[in-house]
Amino acid sequence: MTDQHPPRIVVIGGGYAGSHAAVAARRAGGAVTVVDQDGLHGFLPRLAGVAAGRLRAGDARTPLGELLGVEVHQGSAERLDVDRRRVELAGGAVVPYDGLVVTVGSRTARSPVPGADEHAWSLHTPDDALALRVALRETSHLVVVGGGATGVQLAAEVAAAHPTMTVRLVEAGSRLLPAEPRMLGTSMRRLLDDAGVQVHLDVHASAIDADGVDLADGQRLDGLVVWAGGWEADASALLPRAEFRDGRVVVARDLTVTTYDRVLAAGDIAAHRDVLGRPLAMSAQIAVQAGAAAGASAVALARGERPTWARLFELGRVVDLGDRGVGRVGPVPLGWGPTARLVPLMHLAIDLRHLAQLGGPLTALAHAPGRGGHLDVGGHREPLRAVG
Ligand SMILES: Cc1cc2nc3c(=O)[nH]c(=O)nc-3n(C[C@H](O)[C@H](O)[C@H](O)COP(=O)(O)OP(=O)(O)OC[C@H]3O[C@@H](n4cnc5c(N)ncnc54)[C@H](O)[C@@H]3O)c2cc1C
Structure with missing residues (x-):
């Protein structure tokens, strides 16, 4: 590699990990191309608000080209040719790389409940949120199955935005937010x-x-059903030689995929660990940190230098219901009394920080919630920044 030719860094996926990988690689001197199947950055933590109608439809996503100062190639990565170091896309295009970061995210986990995959709605992509937003206009009953963060957010947001709708939430466990400390479940x-x-x-x-849910205790709940039972990752088609843990790619401390040359993985797709070696759950917070580290390391690897270890850590958690919420900063719980009102403000600050890290304060202002453009959604003219 000579100084005249900056290393070609390809990032597959332009979500939370991919966008930060792209910007970090560009800042480290790479010539960056982001390959994304939609060419859009989805704001997944905003989707419950978009689906319910509190947020504008345009707040669900934004064109990557507006967000990142790098080349964006819209296309779906199908396989890697590791010998020739290139990514093969659906339709036959190929994108060569000197360093590669895979950040293809996760998807709604397949449900073990009979009928769910055929009949239940999900909330994982901007398209899901926009479709649900339209469908919610046609129903007076909503049943959300799953009492984790997405399920509770959606139920609360819909109940607030559609006051005449009957909203039910079904959770198999004995409390809400089972992945969080008990106190947060109680506050929620x-x-x-x-x-x-x-x-x-x-x-x-x-x-x-198609009309509702049967419960194991014999009850029947009619209405539009949303399955919010969790996420799963699957990169086996792109990285067939990788080692997987719970579907996520095992990566070294420097985020390299150990069975590949010059390939790193970050975000939901990777089985990240924190600085103490503890497994980290899928989250935007970790994806942002891991993406930035992977982008810089991809440039180092392509230059023949040693990549540095990624130091990932979870600062806390917020579950924003729109006007209130629960959360924790480290172990300190939020959501009791007046602290519930702080959570949406914290979420907004996190959202703006993500955007500012990508492009500075003007980017944060331009893409803040409430700044979406306009589009026809389900026959209604609605604010929507990107046409899907
Ligand atoms: C409803 C919801 C609410 C959430 N709320 C929070 C929250 O409040 N706080 C929090 O920390 N986390 C939250 N999360 C989790 C967080 O959004 C994810 O952990 C985060 O988006 C992961 O980032 P990522 O870059 O790995 O994946 P994503 O952000 O999903 O990005 C993956 C990208 O890869 C693209 N892609 C996929 N396959 C291909 C392919 N083959 N070729 C090209 N492109 C491809 C996709 O189009 C997408 O743009 C939420 C998630 C959801 C669904």
Whole structure:
């Protein structure tokens, strides 16, 4: 590699990890191309607000070209030719690389409940949120299956935005937010009760059809059903020689995929660990950190230098319901009394920080929630920045 030819860094996926990988690689001197199947950056933590109608439709996503000062190639990566160091896209295009970062994210986990994959809606992509936004206009009953962060957010946001709608939430465990400390689940239950959401704990959905859900205790809940049972990652087609843990690619401390040359993985697709070696859950917070580290390391690797270790750490968690929420900063819980009102402000600050890190304060202002453009969504003219 000579100084005249900056290393060609290709980032597959332009989500939270990919956008930060691209910017970090550009700042480290790489010539960066982002390959993304939609050419759009999805703001996934905003999707419940978009689906419910509190946020503008245009807040769901934005063109990557507007967000990142790098080349964006819209296309779906199908396989790697590692010998010739190039990414092969659907339709036959190829993109050569000197260093590669794979950040293709996750998807809604397949449901074990009969009928769910055919009949239940999901909330994982901007398209999901926009479709749900339209479908919610046609129903008076919503049943959300899954009491994790996405399920509670969606139930509360819909109950607030559609006051006449009956909103029910079904959770198989004995409390909400099972991945979080008990106190957050308790605070969340109180907020959902206040919002008018009917919560069914300790019961699982046994079958889902086009008109509703059968519960294992014999109850029947009619309405539009959303499956919010979690996410899964699968990069086996792109990285067939990788080692996987729970579907996520095993990476070294420098985020290299150990069985590949000059290939790194970051975000939901990678089985990240924190500085103490503890497994980290999928989150935008970790994807941003890992993406930035992987982008810089891809440039180092392509130059024949040693990449540095990624030091990933979880600062806390916020579950934003729009006007209130629960969360924690480290172990300190939020969501009791007046602290519930702080959570949306913290979420907004995190959202703006993500954007400012990519392109500075003007980028943050331009793409802040509430700044979307316009598009026809389900026959209504609605604000939408990007045409899907
Ligand atoms: C509804 C919802 C709410 C959430 N709320 C929060 C929250 O409040 N806080 C938090 O920290 N986390 C939250 N998360 C999780 C967070 O959004 C994800 O962990 C984060 O987006 C992961 O980033 P990523 O870059 O790995 O994947 P993504 O952001 O999903 O990006 C993946 C990108 O890869 C592209 N892609 C996929 N396959 C291909 C291919 N073959 N070729 C080309 N491009 C491809 C996709 O189009 C997408 O642009 C939420 C997630 C959801 C779904």
